Amino acid sequence: MTHAEHPVLATEGLTIRFGGHVAVNDVTCAFHRGTLTAIVGPNGAGKTTYFNLISGQLKATGGRVFVNGEDVTRFPAPRRTERGIGRAFQLTNLFPNLSVLENVRLAVQARSAHGFSLFSMASRHVELIEQAEHVLARVGLLDRAGAVAATLSHGNKRKLEVGMMLALERDILMFDEPTAGMSVDEAPVILDLIRQIKADTSKTILLVEHKMDVIRSLADRIIVLHNGYLVADGAPEEVMSSPIVQEAYLGTGVADHV
Numbered sequence: 001m002t003h004a005e006h007p008v009l010a011t012e013g014l015t016i017r018f019g020g021h022v023a024v025n026d027v028t029c030a031f032h033r034g035t036l037t038a039i040v041g042p043n044g045a046g047k048t049t050y051f052n053l054i055s056g057q058l059k060a061t062g063g064r065v066f067v068n069g070e071d072v073t074r075f076p077a078p079r080r081t082e083r084g085i086g087r088a089f090q091l092t093n094l095f096p097n098l099s100v101l102e103n104v105r106l107a108v109q110a111r112s113a114h115g116f117s118l119f120s121m122a123s124r125h126v127e128l129i130e131q132a133e134h135v136l137a138r139v140g141l142l143d144r145a146g147a148v149a150a151t152l153s154h155g156n157k158r159k160l161e162v163g164m165m166l167a168l169e170r171d172i173l174m175f176d177e178p179t180a181g182m183s184v185d186e187a188p189v190i191l192d193l194i195r196q197i198k199a200d201t202s203k204t205i206l207l208v209e210h211k212m213d214v215i216r217s218l219a220d221r222i223i224v225l226h227n228g229y230l231v232a233d234g235a236p237e238e239v240m241s242s243p244i245v246q247e248a249y250l251g252t253g254v255a256d257h258v
């Protein structure tokens with residue numbers, strides 16, 4: 001197989017056991033450039049755990065993870081980031097005492113660490129700030145650039161997390177319920193941003209999401225996890241009308257919610 005034929009991201013038989021409980025069970029799935037895949041399933045289905053196994057926050061009990069055909073299963077999270085995996089964490093990755101701008105500048109700097117020398121530091125500093133400001137404009141936080149991160153509203157903290165992920169310029173972008181806890185006027189900023197990122201067809205986007213309207217408007221494909229198993233995979237309308245999904249959701253009374 002040539003390099004070009006590899007999916008950007010793939011999992012093969014990915015499994016994790018917590019004691020007797022198998023949270024992700026033998027999940028084989030491939031993700032391709034220029035696509036947005038929504039990962040849905042009832043509470044406790046294994047969605048976040050699947051993300052943690054892909055990004056390296058959790059170590060698999062079995063199975064493998066590939067990025068551009070390379071087996072990264074044994075790589076720790078930072079090395080997977082180097083290989084192209086970007087993830088917006090839920091409020092765990094911010095520097096609370098630094099300003100919004102400083103948070104993003106650090107992410108920009110982490111990306112462009114190569115070739116950073118004392119000699120060029122002053123001009124690089126201006127460039128890094130400009131890049132950070134550009135990211136803040138994209139996530140709608142430019143007017144809060146000077147604010148201390150800890151003082152932001154919940155919704156703005158979530159925007160900042162997305163900004164930090166964008167600043168790293170990875171090819172694979174993973175969003176875990178990006179608008180959870182956001183107000184009705186905050187959520188559209190993030191959804192429009194995901195739409196814009198998707199329009200840049202070089203990216204591969206994975207989105208864990210419960211809201212059906214968000215899934216309908218963004219996803220090219222839906223995969224469904226249930227009790228750790230991948231139980232459905234396909235085009236949104238096809239998956240939503242499949243008997244297994246109807247049964248899984250109708251049974252739990254969350255058909256319209258997913």
Ligand SMILES: Nc1ncnc2c1ncn2[C@@H]1O[C@H](COP(=O)(O)OP(=O)(O)OP(=O)(O)O)[C@@H](O)[C@H]1O
Pocket residue numbers: 018023041042043044045046047048049050
């Ligand atoms: N570190 C852990 N130790 C033990 N059990 C865990 C751990 N992480 C997750 N689990 C269990 O694995 C299962 C899957 O959890 P996970 O958070 O991945 O589900 P989810 O589909 O993301 O749910 P939600 O929609 O509620 O976020 C749950 O039963 C959960 O209790």
